Amino acid sequence: MAKATTTVMVVEDEALLLQAATKKLEHEGIKVLSCPSGEAALKYVDNLDTAPDAIWLDYYLKDMNGLAFMQAIKTNPKWAEIPVIVVSNSASPDKVHNMLALGVNKYILKAQYRLDEIITILREIIDDARADKDE
Amino acid sequence: MAKSSAPHKSLITLFVIITAIAVLLGFFLYKILYSQDVQAHKNVYELVAWSMVFVLLLIAISGTISVLTVTKQIRKLKDEASRFANGDLSHKIEMSGTDEVGQLAFAFNQMSDRLRASYQRIALEKQWDEILLENMGEGMIALDKKGQIGLINGNAVTMLNLKGKEVVGQLVYKAFALHDANGKKPLSAHDRPEMRVLHNAKPQSNVFEFWIEGQKPLMLHINASPVVIDGKTAGAIVILRDVTHEREVDRMKTEFISLASHQLRTPLSAIKWYTEMLLAGDAGKLKKEQQEFAQNIYDSSERMIELVSSLLNISRIESGRIIIDPRPTDLKQLVDGIVNDLKAKTEEKQQSLIISVHKELPKINLDARLIGQVFLNLLTNAIKYTPQGGEISVFVSRKDDQIVAQVSDNGYGIPKQEQGKVFQKFFRAENAVKVETDGTGLGLYLIKSIVESSGGKIWFESAEGKGTTFWFSIPMSGMKAKTGEVTLDELK
Incomplete structure (x- = not known):
């Protein structure tokens, strides 16, 4: 059963970038949960009734790094299955490897992707996840 | 007179014989001249005869004097040469005369000058080598074919925390221990670069850890080269370079570049995304010129993004830290x-x-x-x-x-x-x-x-x-x- 609107949680501590991502996603008809810090995101994790369809996660957050965040949601059954894409400006093989091992679906370099490209990737991943669930 | 005076002794014997002949000749001539038979031409015969005797005597006497003079000069030359042979090269032979003996003396002096210059040169070069060894920035150990330390310079002693040059004579892998990047245990003799190079004559170059109690380990770059004489490995020269600081600086540089590129990419991403939205009309349809300007901004920021990536890649390649995963x-x-x-x-x-x-x-x-x-x-x-x-x-x-x-x-x-x-x-x-x-x-x-x-x-x-x-x-x-x-x- 398809949901009415897609919801994406964006976790990004750079204000301008969070704003741009939020604006573009909303422009495309996607509901956005904006999180300017890891803390804010985790609050959602603890308190939301329905989890978002996907998470757009920056790696270096001021209060924690992506690894810590991933570990937090993996322990939450409601959130553990949500597709995550990491949109970061640095990517070392170790980091990428660790994140992928923790269940991140894709790790992309921010500066090399347009917003519309990222949204396409998000939609693909969400569709895949929905297809998996429906099976 | 010394042993080698035989040649001139025989010359003197010759002149003694000539003198004897002169005397005998004189005696016979006397007998002949003063006999009855030749009374008539006695004066002429007398003159000729006594002249001959006189000439012979002259030859004998002058010959003897020459021989004795030359002998004396040669003996002097021989004495001086002995001084050279015994190591006193500073002495100069004084011999006047342009004859063969004088020339010989001159030649001896020349030889002695050259030898002295040679010795001085060798002493200088030896000093250079010693000073070089002690002052070069790296540590140096020279090994024989068994791996025993034959020579070690001050730097190596300091680097390896050794007690003076006591280690000379010890097997290098017993004198000090090395570890590789992952080893808790020190390298076995077999794995030591110094022993490897002695075994296969192939230069070894690698970085090892040297552990010191109470301190962070040193990173030592070890370069071991074989010494080959007549096709056989006769020993090795090991150069040790402390690269701990170098590595630290390199690590800091890479961190800095990583950080800088991360910092640069953030505003670049903002420019990229906002311009993208402008161009897509998300903030309202753009007039033609506005579109153009926005596109120019977008293109320029794309160039900058590419530049940052290239710089990062180059810095990674130059630091030799790129993973090659074939x-x-x-x-x-x-x-x-x-x-x-x-x-x-x-x-x-x-x-x-x-x-x-x-x-x-x-x-x-x-x-x-x-x-x-x-x-x-x-x-x-x-x-x-x-x-x-x-x-x-x-x-x-x-x-x-x-x-x-x-x-x-x-x-x-x-x-x-x-x-x-x-x-x-x-x-x-x-x-x-x-x-x-x-x-x-x-x-x-x-x-x-x-x-x-x-x-x-x-x-x-x-x-x-x-x-x-x-x-x-x-x-x-x-x-x-x-x-x-x-x-x-x-x-x-």
Whole structure:
């Protein structure tokens, strides 16, 4: 059963970038949960009734790094299955490897992707996840 | 008189004999002259006879004097020469005269001067060597063929925390311990570079850890070279260099570059995304000129983003920390993949792209990321610097023990006077800049580094206005794996 609107949680501590991502996603008809810090995101994790369809996660957050965040949601059954894409400006093989091992679906370099490209990737991943669930 | 006076003794004997003959002759002449028979011509005979006797005596006397004089000179020369032989080279023989003995003396003096100069030179060179050894920045240990320490300089003693030069005579692997990057246990004798080089005569060069109690371990770069005499390994020279600081600085530099590029990318991403939204009309439809301006901003920021990535990649390559992860790779697949990614660009410029990969190429151990980058750069360049409707081709074949890849175009070419510089960082040929403002000038530098660290070569031929062909080779044996810390950022 398809949901009415897609919801994406964006976790990004750079204000301008969070704003741009939020604006573009909303422009495309996607509901956005904006999180300017890891803390804010985790609050959602603890308190939301329905989890978002996907998470757009920056790696270096001021209060924690992506690894810590991933570990937090993996322990939450409601959130553990949500597709995550990491949109970061640095990517070392170790980091990428660790994140992928923790269940991140894709790790992309921010500066090399347009917003519309990222949204396409998000939609693909969400569709895949929905297809998996429906099976 | 010394032992060697035999020759002149016989000469003197000769003159004594001549004197005896003179005396005998005199006696007989006396008898003949003063006999009755020759009374008539007695005066003439007398004169001749006594003259002969006189001459003979003269010969004898002068001869004896000459011999004695020469002997005396020679004896003097011999005494002086003995002084030389005994090591006193500072003495000069004083002998006047230009005769043979005088010349001999002169020759002796010359020889002694030369010898003295030689000794001084040798003493100087020995001093140089000793001072060199003690003052060179590195530690030095000289080993014999068994691995025993024959010579060690002050720096090595300090570096290795040894007690003076006591270790001379000890086996090098007993004198001090080395660890490699992962070892808790010290290296066994067999694994020590110093013993390896003695065993196989191949120079060893690597970095090891040297543990000191109560301190952070030192990183020592050890260079061991064999000493080969008459085809056999007679020993080794080991040079130790403390690279702890170097490594620390390198690590700091890489962290800084990582941080800087991360910091630079953040505002660049903001520019990219906001301009993207402007151009897409998300903030309202743009007028033509507004569209143009926004596009210019977008393009410029794209250039900057690419530049930051290239700089990061280059810094990683130069620090030697790139991971090389070779896997059996199907070259046709690799090339097809890259060409596919570039399809949009070739179609836009209506360029034809021919690919020909030799049918029976086996899979080669390559790091697809790195070699993909090489193909990507060469093809991107071919597309960029070839006009509409141009032709680009890619050939991959095998030549002896190498895989040779060729990327050709019939585009603008590289002017002859600039061909020597194309692999330099940031270099872009004049005609290239005119045609395509977009370009970092780092692409060729990057791929040259990749190809060369894969054990291959890269070269090209080009004629302005006609086109360019680049070739690069990779050994069939493939790339060697290298543990490192980073990979290249993929440049789209």
